[in-house]
Amino acid sequence: MLELKCVSHCYPGTRRAALQGINLQLNAGECLGLLGSNGAGKTTLLSLLSGVLALQQGELRWDSSQPRLGLVPQQLAFYAGLKVGENLELFADLYRLRGTERRQRLQQCIDICALEDKLTRRSEQLSGGEQRRLNFAIGLLQPAELYLFDEATVGVDANNRQSLLAAVEALTADGKAVIYTSHYLEEVERVAQRILLLHEGQVRLDLDKRQLLGDDHGLLLEWPDAPPAGLNELLARLQLHAEILPKGLRIAALNSQQLLAISEFIAAQDGLPNLLRFGRPSLEQLYLRLNGGRL
């Protein structure tokens, strides 16, 4: 569907390249979670893919000659002075939607983004979350091969966010390619099948999500002051390697016998730990570890 080979980009007047030798392949029906701290090159990559920036170096290949893009940018990219329905109708015209397809897509977007009772309201009078939903709906309305979502759910309440994320999942299920970038890493973890981590303009990691998160279950423990005495000896006896944290420790993988032994040790202590979490590591934990603690 889309392939980038050795793509680099440098903004005029800057010495450091915003992107350096990016290689990327994205298939139909795949959702790529694009991660990176501020200035990592996410925006530049999205700008190149959307055609806003001209390719300076490298190769950018699409399967179709004129790929259509559905955009949900960070900015509230609609006309604040128009009513919600007028904005949707305007973009339906600009997307050249007609007849049944037009009606169906409009209704689908209105339902997904819960805008039915807002259609006659001026867009500038909507709440922040409602405006974000309208922005989402306009991007979703476009029949496209690739959808780009950039911080698409900021300010949307929990219920509506679930509905929007379900819509992103439905896109990939329908064979569309999606690039999803957000600082809400639990969202990326949910919708993306692949994770691409950019760091200072370079690909630091490009892995399948299952491969990245793995099946190992880990344990995270924290005490009010410091871990109780004797814990290190127990871990040595159980042959467990632990990452020492300021007030606790993190064990990357352990089995049920080892978990039971640690639980019994904790139960025998005077005070309980502040935090005890057992399970697969989250994308956020992995991201923080990979990105040096920077979100």
Add this chain to the structure above:
Amino acid sequence: MRLWALTRKEALLLLRDPHALAVLFIMPTLFLLLMAGAMSNYMQDKPPALRLVLELQQDDDASQFFREALQAQLADSQLLPSSDELLARVHVPETFADTLLDSPHLGPSLSFPAQFDKLSRQRLRSAVSIALAQTRLLAYLEDSGVIDAKLSRAERLKLVQQRTQSQIIEQEQLASGDLSGRANATQLSVPAWLIFGMFFVVLPMAGGFQREQQSGTLLRLRCLGLSLSTLVLSKLLPYLAINLLQFGLLLAIGVYGLPLLGLPALSLPGSAAAYGLLAISIALATCSLGLLLAALARSSEQALLLGGGINIMLAAIGGIMVPKSVMPAAMAQLAEVSPMSWALDAFLTLLVGHGSLADIAPYCARLLLFAALFGAGGLLLFTRRVQRTQWTTHY
């Protein structure tokens, strides 16, 4: 379909913007009414009627003849024998009748209160000079026996008037250039504030584009692969239509509205085609300036300051705020750089000079050249601006 959708959007946004509507319609209408009213006394077709005191020291025939000759000159005016009010006064001395044939001759004296305007002073001076000349001529003709002194004063005045009046043929030459000196308040105010208001479309035009860019909608439009011509036309067409609406509406206020306020109605001599050409020329000039400002400004605030500032400057030097006829020569020359001045001259050529389409063609050509130059510059910068639209992030 896309052009229609974008044009409709632009029109809807404009119609829902009360500030833009106020600037485009209410402001020029108010200026028009206020300035036409304010200048109506000064810039009127007929000279103002006078109210003055004629102090005759003697009730002799010569003094009475002078009074009647003066009244004939100031037919619409009131000559009072005395008054305590602060009025202009014409003092006819006691020796008036005896010295009529003296040479050099000392005539009546005039005294003016401070608020007596220049035009009225000029009128009174002329009337007194003519009445005095007629009185002296009568004295000469009676002395020579040409006119019988026994005839009534009215008959003698008629005979003297016949001898002092000639038929003067006046012909209007179509003036090219500034006719503001001859225009009345309506003829000057209506086109001046109409042009001023039309140029103010640059504000919503430039401001709307900034909002479009800042909100990211321009990014969406760009990613849709819209052609530049569609984008530019969608900006120009609604504002051209608004300009033409302003043109028709403000002229209608001049024709039908001003008489309701006791001001002279605007008459529209000349062909409809001439007005049509002028309207399109001004509209193209304003929209091309708007396109350039839209591309130049970097924010809505900048667009507001830049657009408002440029318009006020063009109006101040272009004879919109102060008629060119009262400007010193250097300022009047400077006015020629303002497109508002070209538009006003074209209007006055039609309204005052009764010119034709051919007579206003040079002014329209200048406006169209302005539109072509500023439009080309605007298009170039607008294209660059659209191409440089970036995907922006806040987080």
